[in-house]
Amino acid sequence: MSFAEDLEELSLAELFSKALILAGGVYDEPTNAESTQTALETSYRATQLAKNLLDARGVFSTNEQVEDVSTHGLAFMFVGYVAGEVGGRLRTEGRDERVRRLKQAKIDFQGFINLLDAYSIVPPSEREKLRRTGTRDPTIRREEKINQFRWEKQVRSSLETLSNRTTSDTSSNDFMLINSLLPPPPSTPSSSSSSAYSHLEASRTYTLALLSLLYAQTLNSLESIEQEEELLSNAPAEISPVRPGEGERADDRSRMRDGDDNETAAWRLDRVDRGGPDGRGELMDKSGKPLRPFTVLPSATSTDERTRLQSEVFRASHRLPTMSIDEYLKNEFDTGRVITGGGKASEEAPTTNEILQLASEQDGLLSAIEADEKKRLKDENWAVYTEENAKGAGNTMNR
Secondary structure, three states, X not given: OOOOOOHHHOOHHHHHXXXXXXXXXXXXXXXXXXXXXXXXHHHHHHHHHXXXXXXXXXXXXXXXXXXXXXXXXXXXXXXXXXXXXXHHOOOOOOHHHHHHHHHHHHHHHXXXXXXXXHOOOOOHHHHHHHOOOOOXXXXXXXXXXXXXXXXXXXXXXXXXXXXXXXXXXXXOOHHHHHHHOOOOOOOOOOOOHHHHHHHHHHHHHHHHHHHHHHHHHHHHHHHHHHHHHHHHXXXXXXXXXXXXXXXXXXXXXXXXXXXXXXXXXXXXXXXXXXXXXXXXXXXXXXXOOEOOOOOOOOOOOOHHHHHHHHHXXXXXXXXXXXXXXXXXXXXXXXXXXXXXXXXXXXXHOOOHHHHHHHHHOOOOOHHHHHHHHHHHHHHHHHHHHHHHOOOOOOOOOOX
């Protein structure tokens, strides 16, 4: 089908099928490509028209149960999901347009969730496993994600088992899978009644399982939208385009706003203080969540301390040596922590007493006289010491 085809003339099934084929055809293509955006815009327009037709005809009602909806009618429950997915991929210009697009996608996703809840596609017991409490406790959030992952894994296993009996489409593209569940064109030849009935029953089970799986994925998408909306709400406001002839005045205002002309900005009465330590806005909200990047430094940080902290950012991850091996050994020798001597040469060397005895025996020399005097004083000191300290006097262990 051509993109220029008039969508108003198509039936409900043809509109939804066209939207699915266009979105599925560019599923793996770059989102920013012009051809991708053209296909997504046409797909989104067709999905919205199909959604309006469903509401106008009252196809789904809160008074019905899932058993009252035909197998082919179940396929049109995916309209809200497809509208949210395709709308979220459309290119936007600026923050405000992105916020509007997110709000619309949120409405489409929430409509899909409400429709499945009304028909109890997902049982209440299973629904409790998928609901998020919104808590900030990481332990609880992790447990919720684990439960949802296990539930999705179980549903995917069921889908793989049913896929061989329902459709020959082996694509993992959700849009193409949904398109294969739509009612066939009237010109399609019908098979035997028994085989058609069994195929219809298998197709119904497969459709319900796929609805349950996309139900869980939609909850994740809603959570992501809320997080993006929170980020966009904290983003700076957009700067309106400058009109012709106002460029010079806009430059003056920009310089004053950025602080280039500090002297003038100091006495301006309309200067806006956004709060925070630097007047540019608060650093964190009341719950402690950071609102903008900032650096934590010591309380009394001087210029030298700031420079030191900057110099320590990019360096080796281990402590580098501060001296060479030769310098280290020299320091050990100088401090007396190296033991020298020993061995056979030290054993054969004469003792101090032997050296004095040999020196005193050299008659006629001044050194001999000095050595003899040293030996006499040493013997005299030893005799005095042994006389004052009897043998065994210091042994008090056995007394």
